[in-house]
Amino acid sequence: MDKWQTITGFEINKDNIQMLEPYCNEFLVHAADAEGLQAGIDEELVKHLADICSVSVTYAGGGRSIQDLELVERLSGGKIDLTIGSALDIFGGKGVTFDECCRWNLARG
Numbered sequence: 001m002d003k004w005q006t007i008t009g010f011e012i013n014k015d016n017i018q019m020l021e022p023y024c025n026e027f028l029v030h031a032a033d034a035e036g037l038q039a040g041i042d043e044e045l046v047k048h049l050a051d052i053c054s055v056s057v058t059y060a061g062g063g064r065s066i067q068d069l070e071l072v073e074r075l076s077g078g079k080i081d082l083t084i085g086s087a088l089d090i091f092g093g094k095g096v097t098f099d100e101c102c103r104w105n106l107a108r109g
Helices: 014-023 043-052 066-076 098-107
Strands: 026-030 056-060 080-083
Touching: 014 043, 026 043, 043 056, 043 066, 043 080, 066 080, 066 098
Parallel strands: 026 056, 056 080
Antiparallel strands: none
8 A cells, every 4th residue: 555655454354355356356466575575475375365365366576486476376276376576587687587477378378
């Protein structure tokens, strides 16, 4: 909230997600404490989102490699997508290339 500078008391729990879902086509969840650090994803949050969300979810924060794409797919049973930011070569990162990500996605059909 407010460019990730103001902490909100809104919890990511089943009741709150169910309240929002009728108004949403998809959720974009930023793990702000992991954002830009390339230190890995918040595995517990990914599993939690997969358990409580019925709409599409994209998770952002800490993604750095093809292995992280595979980890999110495994932890969520394929229900959660991962966005990779600062680790991506087109943003100056060294963790993974845009072409590698495209090939990984194409291989999943």
